[in-house]
Amino acid sequence: MAKWMPAEKMRYIGKDVPRTDGPAKVTGTAKFSYDIILPGMLYGKILRSPHPHAYVKNIDLSAAAKLPGVAAVLDLNKYTVRYQGDEIAAVAAVSPDVAEDACGLIKIVYQQLPYVVTEQDAMKPDAPRIAESGNVSWQRNGDKEKVETILAASTHVIETELHCQVQVHNCLETHGCVAVWEDGKLKVWISTQGVHGCRTDFAEYFETEEDKVEVNCEYMGGGFGSKFEIGVEGQTAARLAKMTGKPVKLMLSRKEEYLSVGNRPSVNAHVKAGCDGQGKITALWVESDGTGGVGGNAGYPMPYIFQIPDGAFYFKHGHVRINAGTARAQRAPGHPQSAFITDQTIDMLAQAAGMDPIEFRILNDPNKARQRQYRIGAERIGWSQKWNKVPGSGKGPKKRGIGIGTGQWGGGGARSTKVTVDIFPDGKVNVSTGTQDLGTGVRTLVHLVAADTLGISMDLVTPQIGRSIYPFSTASGGSITTGSVTPAVKNACDVARGQFFQKVAAALGVSAEELTCEDGVIFSTKDGSKKMRWKEACALLQGQVLSVTDGWVEGLSSSGVAGCQFCEVEVDVETGRVKPIKFVAVQDFGLCLNSLTSRSQINGAIVMGLSWALFEDRTMDPGTGTMVNPNMENYKVLGNMEVPEMDVVIDNMPERGVIGLGEPPRVPTAGALANAVYNAIGVRITRMPITADKVLAALARKGGE
């Protein structure tokens, strides 16, 4: 099995390496799909339903088609619209303004239908049925009665309700693309997490060969799980381009982004749990529901992380359909919900058992890495000094508390990943693969892994990604990109180096097996005087390019990571304001390839988790069936003022190989915050987002007890 080079041969790996594309990103010259401008380009716009549920009785495109500047109008043949934002028609015009004018001229006669937009309403027996299969599909696990018997016999039992709200992805670059047909071939610049997947999707949609489709995404403004598919917007842009024979840019508006292209499902959980006198968990009972919008699926893993004895777990979960946009994968799908519910349940049990929550976790968490991480994090946050033994006992109106949250994730790598390495006679090396950089820094990882594998300066290497003309690379989901791409890069570089060394060995009069390359000098490990600079050696290629394409190999990556986060918070009991003060994150992700971008990812995951815990909330209005807050003014996203001090501990485990980091640190944050709020004020906020009104209401209830 392949192995990573020893640490002393890693000139770049594991260090703080600034991004390869830094100069492009900081100067505004990085071209996102949204930035592509082609000669004669038209602007596409989709007309969407203003109603949550309706029949489209009639659609009249004639007035729109006649508007000066309109090049094409398109009926998407939708007979039933099932949420506000469902696609109905589209136009292409000379400017975004004219396209919007044209949408306003499309005459539609709707017949409105009954709708539901909350889980509670959708589950009522007399609720309007919004899907053939019914509004709720149930998932069951375990024996309810048996678990209740175990709970009844447990020394300590807790019971609570816990709620996670719907979170919208809110990628800053909206979904969409620029599409153009040239000589029967489709060329697309699309904001996507899967360049090659999009090629397949476009080819299938237009019933053409994959080599007639070229997909590009050199830069993209965030995906977070919502950008795997070409979507109706991608199909529509390419159709409009075909109809008009011109390039069409179709990027969604912010409002469309809120309504139509994904979200994280909600969970409303009723939880009972027990433990024995020593603090060992005896049983877990969870009944819950959640909505994934009109598509339904609202799954989340349960039980989570902590050991529940065999036969002592009961779970019933309803996947509820409502008339709202369908959920999509979002950064660690399900896990943050599981952690939010589990971490507070664990804290409540620890309190019932009179135990320190950290000791309680170590007793019940079978993961050895996390057992160690709990101690590291507790030390860093100052657990022994700062944790209030009596929650809410701090003096004054601004009360501080600390809390802990946990997380796990898989990772892994795709065997299908391929990389091409081209060594040029002038010493330059191109390393190409069709992966995409969502902002995770994978372009830089391709760059630095190639340089370290070849033993040359990064200055000589050019990473090339984000185009379907490059070798196959898998979509970026499930935190598998690093585990897919970097082993393939290392292997392809190893193979290319081996072939190159054959030529160098002949020139030096040694065997290829004894050659190595360090700091740009190729030399014999047996006789150090037999050496040649990389650039001189490349001249031996005599004008030809040494090109190697090879793929992923086993031994360089693995899966399964552990992490935990500690939060210090300040809650003003007079205003209800919750202010995160500090986060400590301890995270394992195997071999750390770039400590600088890894810290960025962990910081960013905490910010996104805090934003969910404190502010974000897709609010549906039962009176109109529409979203109340489809804009950044009213759908709050965490800003600078609430960003706490960050202390990131990279729990480096190089012996495990690389494992992806995008999702794992997104998991523990909200639970850590919620537990810290409880520790600060002595009353538990069970429903996110943890806003000032909920804090004040909870304090009032506590005061009234």
Add this chain to the structure above:
Amino acid sequence: MSKGGNKKAPPVKGLDRRTFLKGMGTGLIGTATIGQGILAADAAAAQPAAAKGENIEKAAVTMTINGKKYTVEVEPREVLLEVLREKLQLTGAKLVCGHGECGACTVILNGRIVYSCLMLAIEADGAKITTIEGLGQPGNLHPVQKKFIEHDAYQCGFCTPGFEVALADLLEKNPKPTLEDIKRGLAGNICRCGAHPHIFNAALDLAAGKGGR
């Protein structure tokens, strides 16, 4: 708050100016149509009074952008951001919210930072504008740009031009901001990747007189 202020042009809350000027209820997208009454109306009834398409009368606007003079024909309803991006191909500034909520479209106009998504291009006639492209270029980076690279003060990079322009302006007016000043000064900018801690580090380095390397 920095001396001299780092305030942006006051946004028209909850409604982008372009939509406002075109008249409420233009199309079905991008309008604030909440309420059963409006929703129940036939789309045809909610049409703009004058949907003229491209036949709308245009005006010539002259602007000095990044030291270069441009004259461009614009529709009165076109916002500055759209003209910078789609007509002049200065695509560094980004459209994210269109409502002055996120700061991704921030540019410096006559010495003041503005949200270019909230300003009509015709209002910028005669203005002197600096966009991210004018702040510095690859090989000739502005100190803010150097520090952003050094501290990895971005991830996807989409909000980055807006943050950088806002920070450059903040430092121009208050060369030694505290962390609190920096947080407040950049409070008009949203980052979804969560690069804030590294943005603060980049800004604090500059405040401490540590120029980009």
